[in-house]
Amino acid sequence: METEFTPWMSLTGGILIGLSAILLMAFNGRIAGMTGILTGIIPPISTDWAWRIAFLAGAVIGPMVFLAAGGAIPYAVPVSLPLLALGGLIVGVGVYYGAGCTSGHGVCGMARLSPRSIAATITFMIFTGLTVYVVRHIAGI
Amino acid sequence: MQKLLLSGLTGMIFGLGIAISGMANPAKVLNFFDVAGSWDPSLIFVMGGALITTAIGYVLVFGARKKPVFDAEFHLPINRTIDARLIGGSAIFGIGWGIAGFCPGGAIPALGFGGLDVIAFVGAMIIGIVLARSLDGLRHKPAKAF
Incomplete structure (x- = not known):
């Protein structure tokens, strides 16, 4: 499935992600990493669950407000439900052990020049690329 | 209360940024990695934009303040070791993402x-x-949420 090349929208979105990370650090002293924020509200629940719920709720509501205001969000899922569930399960295990994902390691950690985050990001980018190649060009799904 | 409002607001900015950037669109994400097929390089701009913005912002924040506005300290990860757990977990994450x-x-x-x-x-x-x-x-105390 082809998708349109959208450098300006993607750059704008990226800058907004960065802005969010800066504000969360400047005001609350927290890393805007989805794995860390989410893991804290999964049992055993962290004592500081309230700000995590607020951030997660905001992350869901933000795009809804944009849509309600007439904005468009291109969205297509070229993956079957069983593979989405399988992928989700694998992602959950991976981000737990890897202690972070694209937002925590790829943006916040890399921005701090954390060696752990740089190593993690290089690793998952390589394995994601390899997996997409295997799924699409070898398995032919 | 200020902390919660700030968290909600930053969550909204994050969610909006993710949505318009294409990171929440699996077709686009998978195409970014499909260099051998229907390649769409847009995600370079998401990651580049987010990373450069955050890097500059963090330098300014850490340079200007000893502690955040609404908290007693910056909550930064202290673990510095690159181990099999980190690399293995990240590799598994990559497989699931792919x-x-x-x-x-x-x-x-x-x-x-x-x-x-x-x-x-x-x-x-x-x-x-x-x-x-x-x-x-089962093996040891679970990792603390960070």
Whole structure:
């Protein structure tokens, strides 16, 4: 499935992600990493669950407000439900052990020049690329 | 209360950024990695924009302040070791991301406009985190949320 090349929208979105990370650090002293924020509200629940719920709720509501205001969000899922569930399960295990994902390691950690985050990001980018190649060009799904 | 409002607001900015950037769109994410097929390089601009913005912002924040506005300290990870756990976990994450096209930061905002597909992904991801944490807890105290 082809998708349109959208450098300006993607750059704008990226800058907004960065802005969010800066504000969360400047005001609350927290890393805007989805794995860390989410893991804290999964049992055993962290004592500081309230700000995590607020951030997660905001992350869901933000795009809804944009849509309600007439904005468009291109969205297509070229993956079957069983593979989405399988992928989700694998992602959950991976981000737990890897202690972070694209937002925590790829943006916040890399921005701090954390060696752990740089190593993690290089690793998952390589394995994601390899997996997409295997799924699409070898398995032919 | 200020902290919660700030968290909600930054969450909204994050979700909006993710949604318009294409990170919550599996078709686009998978195409970014499909260099040998229907390649769409847009995600370079997402990651580049987010990374450069955050790097500059963090330097300014850490340079200007000893502590955040609403908290007593910056909560930064203290673990510095690159070990098999980090690399193995990241490799496993990459495999899952390559299969589904959703990463955690992309999937949560997609709950605001996606359907059963993203609900299935997020449900399975939470089960994955619970499973990993339980297995981990059998050996030693589970890792603290950060």
